[in-house]
Amino acid sequence: MNRASTFSKPGVSSIWRRNQRRLAPLLFLAPGVVMFAVYVVLPIFQSVWISFFHWDGMGPKDWAGLTNYTDLYDDPAFWTSLKNNLIWMALYLLAIPLGLAAAIFLNQNVTGIRIYKSLFFFPFVISQVVVGLIFSWFYAPGIGLLPEITEWLGLGQIAVLADERYVTYAVIVAGLWPQIAYCMIIYLTGLNNIAADQIEAARLDGARGLRMLRYVILPQLRPATFIALVVTVIGALRSFDLISIMTSGGPYGSSRVLSYYMYEQALSEYGYQMGYGAAIAVVLLVIMMLFISGFVWRMFGDEKEG
Template structure:
């Protein structure tokens, strides 16, 4: 037995370490996802017996105007959230400078990351409150009246996305700070010898070394935009009149409040498919880029 272990320990040791995590992932994530797909094919109130309806939930979903409103809002989230990686990189480059007071500034930018989404939602709800909020105070200083952002069907989604973007920028900043600390001094020195400064140094020396960090930042940011729920729940509950709802909140609303778990599972399945398509496309793009560079 001991000899067998010694001969195969190169793959046995990592396998034993990976197995517990893989088992938990399989049960909690994979099995739950498959169970959601199965539930989406039924009419179920969450307690009684399930009734098979096949693709009936999906047919109803694709005729539901609220679904397209939520899908449009998710796309708005996705587009606006893509500002987080470049802004996070810019802030990381700023606070990474060896200047007096930068540690204090870095801690200020780090604060949103440690705040719960519920706390962020409460803070921005107060900020947007007409009459007494910070936004109203700023507008009144210029003799103007602040718009009621959370009551405006055209602006409410953007107001909520801006609130969620604040901690997401902090997250990307932390990722890029870790990447900047791992830059090769030899490559930077070679770039300086070749006359690279400022933008040229950033583009040709720094950014190529941050490609893996950028991949993680974009992927996590996109997934965060598509699965947004908590801050919508805190700030608007999908209102006014469902105009700020997103797919995750619509799924929650249909399942918990309307007792339509089959319909909610259908929404979850569509959301999962959108995420899977995006991740597959992004991974393929990264793979092609790496092959081209190789």
């Protein structure tokens, strides 16, 4: 069917010509909006609805009202998971300044800089499963490097993944490795877009080192910082794969986070409580939305002030 036949009717053709500038963007956006609604928005509402039932995922649903949410309040495993999520989020934010430092180091023209960029970029390319396996071997007593280091320091071989005091921090360190690389890539893109004339003007005014960074570079990196902050917080709150590979929530559930506890309750052989798992997912969604809404609100405020 050609263009002429498509708009053969005078009414349709005139409507298209009058509203082409408004309708064309909507037509381009429509497929993405439909996909987002079907695969993101609709499952969110379904999860909220399921959280009000007792359901094993197969049989009939039994209405539970707010029982699943009140049960969370009395569940010590839920509070342990929430505490670990907050620890993840606090320590994961270290990826932002470390990624900025790596980006500044790599944003220079020296011999061999491409090799250094490849080495720093490598953790972002490999799978999280591979990262988990690498660090599991690194931490393993008898074969890992870390136990050998602690033994050389006179502390003995410490099995950090089997110790409730250290396991969460050990997994976070493994997660920080690719997250720093991710933030570095975001900042490298931002550094390439910095206005060169402002840098030269600041140098003529005597700005060097930290003063240049604080008053000239960082203000121009605000969009990159916002993106790095959002993806880092989301990554900390939805951490799952490293815990699944490295600890399976152990020892004794001490390394669980909300996403992994949700999986245990809803989909693992120990749970099949879809309603309870959906309630955990809703709580995680609310926490995530609160943080993201705060970041977006702050960004709009900065834009208005600018």
